[in-house]
Amino acid sequence: MTAYLRSWLFAQAPESEGHLTPNDVPATVEDSEIPTISTISTISTEDDDDSSTVHGDDVNDVPPSFPALNSAQRLSIQKPSNNIPRVLTDAQLMPPPPVPLLAVRQPGVASGSSLAVPPTTTKPPPKPSAKRSKVALAPGHGPLDWANLKKSGQDLRGVDTLLRVTPSMLKEHRTRDDAWSAFNGKVYNITSYLPYHPGGEKELMRVAGRDGSKLFALTHAWVNLDYMLDACLVGFLVPES
Numbered sequence: 186m187t188a189y190l191r192s193w194l195f196a197q198a199p200e201s202e203g204h205l206t207p208n209d210v211p212a213t214v215e216d217s218e219i220p221t222i223s224t225i226s227t228i229s230t231e232d233d234d235d236s237s238t239v240h241g242d243d244v245n246d247v248p249p250s251f252p253a254l255n256s257a258q259r260l261s262i263q264k265p266s267n268n269i270p271r272v273l274t275d276a277q278l279m280p281p282p283p284v285p286l287l288a289v290r291q292p293g294v295a296s297g298s299s300l301a302v303p304p305t306t307t308k309p310p311p312k313p314s315a316k317r318s319k320v321a322l323a324p325g326h327g328p329l330d331w332a333n334l335k336k337s338g339q340d341l342r343g344v345d346t347l348l349r350v351t352p353s354m355l356k357e358h359r360t361r362d363d364a365w366s367a368f369n370g371k372v373y374n375i376t377s378y379l380p381y382h383p384g385g386e387k388e389l390m391r392v393a394g395r396d397g398s399k400l401f402a403l404t405h406a407w408v409n410l411d412y413m414l415d416a417c418l419v420g421f422l423v424p425e426s
């Protein structure tokens with residue numbers, strides 16, 4: 186082996202240039218200084234004597250496995266009976282992708298993730314409660330008609346100036362022709378609004394002549410009362426003097 190390497194190395198340099206030939210190598214040159222290729226095991230020459238010249242005493246001529254033990258080539262041809270532990274590839278380690286939900290859904294069968302109508306809306310609507318019932322308003326008394334009446338400039342207050350209204354004063358205005366009511370500290374003349382009230386005149390008359398804040402809040406707190414009755418403002422509720 187060493188002899189082969191020597192001959193290969195020095196064959197590259199012509200003698201005319203003064204380079205060393207294999208014979209020029211002094212006898213004192215240590216074998217260990219010569220580069221070795223330990224993996225070339227197929228080359229064999231008669232004078233190959235690696236065991237005593239190249240590696241010294243710890244000789245190990247067993248070639249490395251090729252392909253390497255955990256190489257991709259080896260994995261591809263590996264048989265299950267092999268004792269060498271199998272190294273899983275990325276594709277083997279990755280779980281399969283989930284089945285798309287749309288692929289497994291059944292039309293008409295409701296499931297949490299389907300596009301079917303949610304079960305809550307498939308129930309029959311609740312019966313209208315007696316507490317809140319809309320009444321049929323007389324023609325010309327819809328919300329837009331009320332808005333137009335407010336804009337018309339017609340006097341809906343019945344007073345010349347804003348008043349300080351006590352509870353006893355409020356109580357004096359509790360008829361259909363003259364109805365005042367207090368909501369959140371403001372007193373309104375609700376007389377003209379009575380026929381426009383979607384809940385009906387009767388319901389609205391329950392608060393005539395008194396503070397209707399609580400009943401109003403319990404019935405439809407979302408209604409913008411202050412905007413709807415701004416043209417009917419009479420004054421502000423004050424304690425009895």
Ligand code: HEM
Pocket residue numbers: 316317318319320375378382383384385388389391392397400401404405408410413414
């Ligand atoms: C002057 C103050 C009030 C104003 C401006 C007013 C206004 C309205 C409005 C705009 C609606 C229709 C609401 C909607 O469709 O969501 C309504 C409905 C109703 N209001 Fe009033 N309201 C007043 C006072 C009251 C009071 C004191 C009662 C007494 C209980 C009452 C009972 C009702 C009822 C039962 C409905 C029908 C609810 C429905 O739409 O199903 N309202 N009101």
